Amino acid sequence: MESRRTEQDYRARVARAVAAIVADPMADHRLEDLARLAHFSPFHFHRVYASVAGETVAATVRRVRLALATRLLEAGTQSVTQVALAVGYESPQAFTRAFGQFTGQSPRAFQQQMSRAILDVDALPRSGENNEGAAPAVRIVECPAQRLHALRHQGSFATIPHTHRRLRLQAGGRVISDRWGASFNEPEDSASFRYYAAVASPDPWPEDAEVEMLDIPGGCYAVHRLAGPYSQINAAVRALYVRWLPASGYEPDDRPTLEHYLNSSRKVSPSELRTDLLIPIRRASAS
Template structure:
């Protein structure tokens, strides 16, 4: 088992590789080049990378490209065929299959869900009972949290580290917390948190966050966690402008209502909460 200092060194070197993939997901990204960037032999690099990130290099490249496709689908303005080609797929069929595995639904269904599922009318539901954005009040709370270090694409690894320590806790205890914009390194922070219990032991990797109470825009997301960032973007771009509210400088929250251990990706439910305040009058 590597020492703590070696483990930290490996994570830092792998983080450089993930940052390079995220910065240019359509580049060729040969294994030999990425291994050289991390100062490993190709064979050793592949094993270390999979251990640290929890997936292969090719899986990360595919996931980052499809996450970019999800963002383009949310923005609109390009056809699904164009978006598929932009992220490296030669045919609409190949793109649709890959995106379906990534997001749990076809690119067209994903795009329609965003357009129809987040509307500028708090507290409403559509005729089928699909969740809409609601405005809610939440009290202040304390959260025992681990801050994520490294590129956004490696956030799942921080979740795994936290779950290794507190994996027995029920899903209702867990939170994702973030502040700032993921695309902007400066000012962005992400934490994996859970409701503290008596006897929890803190160390250098954990901190107690004070989450202030206030007003939040709540949207219940149905489906895989890969949709979370796009759904947050949709709340800001589709719901916020006509809502009478503006973003507040508090932590955004992800509350998990069930677990991938017990539910298929399409059946996952996550409450997304964006901190808001009444919009200033012009």
């Protein structure tokens, strides 16, 4: 129990450093300053941080800045060069290399794909349309209720991979049959945003584990299969809510938005990732 309290204390202290990075991605985050904030000596801080976060401080700063870059590119109001400078890169070439490692595609390709995605959503099938012979871009499915082992995410959506890593560590050698993400409210609404990394597992978990049981109610969902890196998930979900849903004959239901990860970034390239996005819906009430 003592070692577990120490581990939780270390995570809480490292979380302060992560929060400082997320709050001001473009600040000069010196190791000494972050160590002081987390109440560690600079000599030990980089080792503790890497063991808790699963990456170096520099990697977290890079990840958060590149997540900011995806938002700027998605908005489409700045050129690739302007975005590169805005997130701290001295040249578009250096930015393109880093962005490619982060998302699996170039900034220009990402920007064009996001633009096409918004346009493509306008052409997605609406409720009652006849689309014989074509695979529907949005499927309407009825999902049963399920109970998942879940770990609540703390902080910006840019650091969600940290929470999934922690959940994998908590799982140890236990069987994982499915991997999920569950979002309550939008990432932009930081005051009420709740996200859980979750897994379906038939094995028992220790009662004193940090992992909790998350009950997902059954019901009707609009399902869209996203092909590509996880950095596209927020834009795709937003497009479905803003573009597809209003003319679909459905309205959003009061259940979490789900991400069903069909494969793993540890086994395939970003372009080969497949994620089902599940929007909770119900029939629109007559006005």
